[in-house]
Amino acid sequence: MPFNIIVCLMGLFVMLSIASTVVFVLKKIKPQKDYKELSHRVKSWWIMIIIFSLAMILSKKVSILFFGFLSFLALKEYLSMIPTRRADHRVLFWAYLSILIQYYWVYSGWYGMFLIFIPLYVFLLLPLRMVLIGQTQGFLNAAGTLHWGLMTTVYSISHVSFFLVMPKIGGLVAGNGGWVLYLVFLTQFNDVAQYITGKTFGKHKIIPKVSPNKTYEGFFGGVIVTCVLAYLIAPILTPLSPIHSIIAGLIISTAGFIGDVVISALKRDLGLKDSGAMLPGHGGILDRIDSLTYTAPLFFHFVRYLYY
Amino acid sequence: MNTILRYIFLNLFVRLIVNIILGVNVRNRDRLPEVGPAIIIANHNSHLDAMVLITILKQKAMKIVRPVAAMDYFLKNPLLSWFSQKIIRIIPLRRDVKFVKEDMFSDCYDSLKKNEILIFFPEGSRGEPEKISVFKSGISRISEKFPNVPIIPVFMHGLGKALPKGEAILVPFFCDVFVGNSFQWTGDRGSFMDMLGTRMAALEQEGSYL
Incomplete structure (x- = not known):
């Protein structure tokens, strides 16, 4: 386990401890205000970060399993939210099975297969399975929504784990895990930064029809904070040059915002507030990894193009 | 021996399926009974229904649930019969019409007298997935005999998608369980069935945003 990863994970726990202290103090100073959601949020963060840290520290296998399980939970949440056809029971079983296969390609480091398995083979084969069942009513809807879900929850998220099997290159100060930690930390922190700057300075709504709480101030606040952090942490975790690290910050903050509002649009379409109830204070798994579904593939290909 | 097998089966195997493969959100879990006698009434869509209801109970209640x-269906072959009666500890009910005039619920009465918790599916059969069919009035006969035993209505959503009637493959879905406030015998069978119907409909509404 590279020393730099341990240092960064420790840094995360220090940040969490500060957050917990702030919540504790807030509760003491203003007992009349309701801090339930905030305190639930911080508690959920503790659990998520402890699990994530364990996954990062234990071994490459465990990390890949962790992201596979994350995809499984996200796909399950997605399929539980959308209307599915009774006839597609077995098709959904195959869709779940594709998670195992996709992460096996990751584990084996077969880049080409990893890249085309879901967009090509699954895309072609699941409709075939549907046709064999023979229910044509609602076919396009079922095939389309299922594939969208697989691309979002399985294909996109698996890009995070593919960093772990990339070849060794010079300047990898924190090993391949450094990329993962860099991407996941910046994506999640960008969410928090957008939320906080939005709450503090937010005035002008950016996309009121989809997400009425999102403001220009929040968005740009997130971009600035994320770019600064991306620049500062890059030397500890990655071989990114200063200019590349700032571009990475721009990609992650912008893509993270888009991922967030895309999942918001999905929930709005379905008439839901949260995607689930797994993480108290946050909602469901999809609410937490919505940004990652956009940042992971984009950051991955940015890095791969420049450094591999 | 069977008690140990039952403990292992419910706490390892069923819990693994219910919590990791499926994932169950229980609303108002504290309304579930902790001691018997009590009757849990639920809608029925899947074989998973009883499994989920058993595992969301506290350990103490889990020991006395039937x-x-x-x-x-469940006594049709020796293996399934052993499994149903000794591991799941079902109370077998004769559904054939001939016996209805006899007291088909006498085993239920004995169980309630032993302070056990009954799980009762008044639809009688799993039926169409994710649809409530008409409640049969048998449950009102039990309640009439035990007017002080609390009735706890439970509405379950999603299990009929995970393992519907006629399917052998379980497909993961998040499921929601809504536990209602308990009520008791209302004085006559008609009003009791009305009460049950309204309570279940209200619970279904609670989850209608899903």
Whole structure:
């Protein structure tokens, strides 16, 4: 386990401890205000970060399993939210099975297969399975929504784990895990930064029809904070040059915002507030990894193009 | 021996399926009974229904819970019969019309007298997935005999998608369980069935945003 990863994970726990202290103090100073959601949020963060840290520290296998399980939970949440056809029971079983296969390609480091398995083979084969069942009513809807879900929850998220099997290159100060930690930390922190700057300075709504709480101030606040952090942490975790690290910050903050509002649009379409109830204070798994579904593939290909 | 097998089966195997493969959100879990006698009434869509209801109970209640289930289905071969009666501890119920005039619920009465918790599916059969069919009035006969035993209505959503009637493959879905406030015998069978119907409809509404 590279020393730099341990240092960064420790840094995360220090940040969490500060957050917990702030919540504790807030509760003491203003007992009349309701801090339930905030305190639930911080508690959920503790659990998520402890699990994530364990996954990062234990071994490459465990990390890949962790992201596979994350995809499984996200796909399950997605399929539980959308209307599915009774006839597609077995098709959904195959869709779940594709998670195992996709992460096996990751584990084996077969880049080409990893890249085309879901967009090509699954895309072609699941409709075939549907046709064999023979229910044509609602076919396009079922095939389309299922594939969208697989691309979002399985294909996109698996890009995070593919960093772990990339070849060794010079300047990898924190090993391949450094990329993962860099991407996941910046994506999640960008969410928090957008939320906080939005709450503090937010005035002008950016996309009121989809997400009425999102403001220009929040968005740009997130971009600035994320770019600064991306620049500062890059030397500890990655071989990114200063200019590349700032571009990475721009990609992650912008893509993270888009991922967030895309999942918001999905929930709005379905008439839901949260995607689930797994993480108290946050909602469901999809609410937490919505940004990652956009940042992971984009950051991955940015890095791969420049450094591999 | 069977007690140990039952403990292992419910706490390892069923819990693994219910919590990791499926994932169950229980609303108002504290309304579930902790001691008997009590009757849990739920809608029925899947074989998973009883499993989920058993595992969301506290350990103490889990020991005394008895799902009421069709004799013709669960006792059809020796293995299933052993498993149903000794591991799941069902109370077998004769559904054939001839016996209705006899007291088909006498085993349920004995169980309630022993302070056990009954799980009762008044739809009688799993039926169409994710649809409530008409409640049969048998449950009102039990309540009439035990007017002080609390009735706890439970509405379950999603299990009929995970393992519907006629499917052998379980497909993961998040499921929601809504536990209602308990009520008791209302004085006559008609009003009791009305009460049950309204309570279940209200619970279904609670989850209608899903």
